[in-house]
Amino acid sequence: MSTPFATVLETLTRQRGVRASLVVSERDGVIVEASVRFGQDGDRIAALAASMYRKARLSARAARLGAVSFLQLDAERGRICAAGGGGDLVIVVVADPQANVGLIRMELLKALEGLPS
Amino acid sequence: MKIAAVESWVEQPLQSFVDDARVRIALLLHPSGQVVAQAGFTRRMDVMTACALAAASHATSRELGRYVDGKPFRGLHYAGPDKQLFLGTIDTRAGGFICLTVFDDESSLGLVRMYFEDFSRDLAAAAPAATETGTPVLAVDFEADLNKNLAMLFGRGGDVIIRNA
Secondary structure: OOOOOHHHHHHHHHOOOEEEEEEEEEOOOOEEEEEEEEOOHHHHHHHHHHHHHHHHHHHHHHHOOOOOOOEEEEEEEEEEEEEEEOOEEEEEEEOOOOOOHHHHHHHHHHHHOOOOO | OEEEOOOHHHHHHHHHHHHOOOOOEEEEEOOOEEEEEEEOOOHHHOOOOOHHHHHHHHHHHHHHHHHHHOOOEEEEEEEEEEEEEEEEEEEEEEEEEEEEEEEEEOOOOOHHHHHHHHHHHHHHOOOOOHHHHHOOOOOHHHHHHHHHHHHHOOOOOOOOOOOOO
């Protein structure tokens, strides 16, 4: 069964170096829709990325910095990018360390427009 | 949060699960309703009640799974307005266990499920052979065993022993 997010995720996953792209529920940390390459644990990514995004959003609010527009975590063997709209849904991308973050960020923010607010 | 356990081999895996998943309450029990370990409860009466309800809920969902899907359901999730509940089963060499977990906005269903998988694996690895974990539960011994386990968790004198760290 295809959801309205399938096209959005396909576009993101086509970017060079992207291993997985997911739409996740921030509150529950579970996958709504995912496009995941073989070997990636989608459930684990969704749970951790949603938790990280939620904490970042709450921290930004506590610091009176306003809403979080884009979140990026760089690690030794990969990077996680996340962006959320006004609602509960967050788009998460897992990419190689050498992937073009600028391009991913642009596509991610464009994809956000397709999410319900 | 401090763990109180009847069997010492469950302590470390349960402590890791509670710490990592940031749950408010965790209760490990035999499918019969006998408590094995707990974290977050302050009264033995609450543990007794939760054990009875969790065992009944597990039995119901297992049979419902068999009826609907041909095999027992292994997990149950309920989301309330403030708190959520996750009930899962774990198979080990020492037999099957039920784990009841209550969590709030500090955690999420995804995190609880993820760390529950790790917990299941760690518990299965730590479990001794069935013969080393005591005799199987018999209906005639149930009340005595239940009281013995609760006394080990809470002491005989009073109810309030375990507190959140």
